[in-house]
Amino acid sequence: MSENTLQLVVPTAAQLEWMDRGIGVIIHLDVQVFEPDYAFREQWGYTPDPAVFNPSELDTDQWIATAKAAGAEYAVLVAKHCSGFSLWPTQAHDYSVQSSPWKDGQGDIVGDFIQSCHKFGLKPGLYCSAATNAYMNVDNPGRVRTGDPEEQANYNRVIELQLSELWGNYGEIFYIWFDGGVLPPEEGGPDIVPLLEQLQPHAVVYQGPHDWYSLTRFTGNERGEAPDPFWNTTHDFTSDDGTVEVDDRGGSPDGARWVCGEADLPNRGQLQAFQGGWFWRDGEERYLYSVDHLVERYFSSIGRNTNLLIGMVVDDRGLVPDAERLQFEQFGTRMRQIFTEPVAKTAGTEYSLSLSLPDGRAPTVLLLSEDIAQGECVRRFEVEALMSGIWTKIWAGTVIGHHRIERFEPIHATELRLNILDRVASPQITEFSAWEVEASLLSGPLDMTQRCQICIQRGASGLVEMSCTNPALSLRYTLDGSEPNAESPIYDAPFALPGGGTVKAKACINHLSQSPTVTAIFGVDRQAWRVVRTSLNSPFPNGGAADVVHLLDDNSKTYWHTYHTDKKLSAPPHEVVLDMGAEREVAAFTFLPRNDGSYSGTPDQYAFYLSVDGHGWTLAAEGIWDDLRENLGMHIVELSQSVLGRYLRFVAKHAVDDADNVIVAGIGIIESKV
Incomplete structure (x- = not known):
């Protein structure tokens, strides 16, 4: 046993209270609920007429009662999302409830929401996007699209006025949410820290200005899954908008700041439902997450040292739909049944x-x-x-x-x-x-080794590395094709495998609890390969983790992806052509999925082609991977007979769960030994 002597970073009193409240909800209602074809990034210069906004049965008491039934202790209202339409009668512009037929323009949803939170004992939070506003022609990270300095200054004044209204007119706000962060003044953005200090000095702020003392942060995805381990202390300040998943959001035990983690997810299917499941659209009740799924997310968030924030849609009546209301009630009941009385x-x-x-x-x-x-x-x-x-x-x-x-x-x-x-x-x-x-x-296997996912990869350095989604488990492995057992070595450092070969590994916590074996076969070194062309290489580099060149290593944390704001461009099929540098007798193809606990975007239908000259192509293999949920390790596609080729063409024909983008960590081959 050892004891360090570091100076400990501690949370503020506001952060302590926020973490004690555990579960929250975030409520979305905007013009696209009434005009579902509206997509602001495809229609710059157009926003729906405020006359479409008329939730005639709107009842914020019903919203918050539903949240309370789920066990939520705080609620966040999206007072202004990316369209720019504001749910309170702002004086900043006319695009708000005061120009709508709802309550003849005399209503104030923000005010009603705050009153309902007080009535039911939930702490109120407000989301107001400073990063995007289609009505004012502003996109991430909060700059006017024309680049005109006068327009930017005007937008900054609007943001400051609107935040002054939200923070100054409704009493104490427990939680303030910025999706995509706030462009700092030194980079041309609004100056909001003085407003916070003056109007809401005790608020906890999600992805707010870095010098604010009570902050929370994005955990890397909108699946409700925190990294394991997750430290509230960190050196990292995030300003993500959740549209792209990112790794390395688990903080550091020696982090300089306490920035709490919040794992969020919609209550409708992230991949199938309208606008990521955050907004209501008629007929999509079939995409509701099961109660079992929400229970799993509780353990992957609250159980990993973060809070859990669940999306709550509001329909065109202004109500939480009946199916959602039942879902939230059943989730709350289930959690109370799980944590009834300790043994x-x-x-x-x-x-x-x-x-x-x-x-x-x-x-x-x-x-x-x-x-x-x-x-x-x-x-x-x-x-x-x-x-x-x-x-x-x-x-x-x-x-x-x-x-x-x-x-x-x-x-x-x-x-x-x-x-x-x-x-x-x-x-x-x-x-x-x-x-x-x-x-x-409880959903899912109770044995932690059966829930883990093992990754075996070979990086650009040529060294084989292994990891497990549960870092508490030991990895035992073999290199001779035999099954790992209690006598097999424990993986503790990367190792060389210069001639290629087979690596088998399993995770274990003790002799009674072991995972299934995961096998990786490594073939041709690809350091001399090059990318010839691709149908789409995403414009989002994700901090250097994303680029098509990463197909040429076996690092499952780096990848080629096609994510784009235009889903017509990003959706499969997509393909890439690789030059192997010389003609080779191909006996098998290797395929490495991105391994971060998610299979979103991973191709499950594929085709491999080979060519001698890069023009005439031979279909070498095609098929379906049906085990991606259980195995995010290396996949091998063996050929019935070897095929000669110098150029390799990989086609991702479809992605898991109909995802609208493609993500692949590595493509390679195994040569014939003949």
Whole structure:
């Protein structure tokens, strides 16, 4: 056991209260609900007439009552989204509820929402996009599209006026949301910090100005999944708008700032539903996420030391639809059933805490929490179970933070023990508890090794690297084609495989709990290959992770993708042509999906072609990958007989879940040995 002596970063009082509230909802209602064909980035210069906006049955009490039933303790209203239409009677311009027929232009949805939050005991939050406003011809990151300085100055005045109205006219706002961040004054944006200091000095701000003291941040996706581990301390300040997934949002144990994490997701299917599932469109109730799915997202957010923010659509009547209302109510009921009464519970400041289990009780959920007012002190922990007189490790991890929650196969033990293995200060464990939950209430496998995903890759350096979506698990591997077992070496560093070959690995927490084996076969080195052409290489580089050249390595964290704001361009089919540098006898193709726990955009229908001269093509293989949800490791497409070629053409014909873009981490070949 070791103890560091770093100066701990701690949260503000406002951040502490925000994290204690756990679950929130974010509510979207805008002109596209009434004019669903409207797509602002394809129709610059046009915005729907405010006369279309008439939610004649609008009831904010119904919204917040539904949120409360789901277990939410705060709510965020999107007061102005990207269209520029404002849900309050702003004095900044005429494009708002005051120009609509709703309540004869005399209504104020923001005011009604705030009153409903107070009525039902939820803390109110407001979203007002400073980054995009189609009505004023402004796009990310908050600049007028013409580049005219006078127009920019006018837009900045509008933003400052609107934020002054929202922050100054409705009392204390618990949470302020900026999607896409705020363009800072030194880069030509509005000066909002003085407004915050004057009007809402106690507010927590999502992706706000970097010098604001109570901030929250994007966790990298809109799937409700936080990275594991997730540290609230970070060196990173995000201004993402959620349209592109990003890695490395897990923070750092030695981060200089406390910036809380919020994992968000819509309540309708992100890939299938209208505008990412955030807005209502008639007939799309079939895309509602199941209660099981929302439960999974609870464990991948709250259970990983972040808050969970769930989207809530409002229909053209101004109501949460019946199907959604039932979904939220059932989710709240399920979570109350899961966390009814612990089998056993303790707390303390010792480096080892024991929990005696009553006879006949076999918990399936364990919860850990530390006093984050003192900072994230714990850097490494393990939990052991006393089974048949033998202590067996069943869980291990790094950060505990506000909450760490994990599921298990029924633990038949007499005692549990939490060991703090590394810390930067004396541990302040506020809860170590065990819960016996019926399997029917939990979705997905209870064994953590069955939920993990293993990635085996070879980078540009030629070294083989392995990773697991659950970093607490050990990876055992072999290089001779045999199945890994308890005697196989544990992966601890990248290693060379100069002649190629087969790597097999499995994840394990102990001798009783092991994952299925994942196999990777490595073939021809591709350092001399080049990209000849591609149907689309996305204009979004994603911090250098995205470019078609990344097809020529086996790093699953870098990739070629076709994401574009114009979905007609980004949707498959898409293709890429590669020059292998010399004619080769191809015995098999290798395909590496992007591996970040998501299969969105991964091709599941494919075709490989070969050519000697780059003009005449031979179809070498085509088919369907039907195991991508279970296996995001290397896929091998073997040929019945070898095919000669110098040029390789890969066609992604369709993507998982009808995704409107393509993402591939690597393409390669295995040569014939003949």
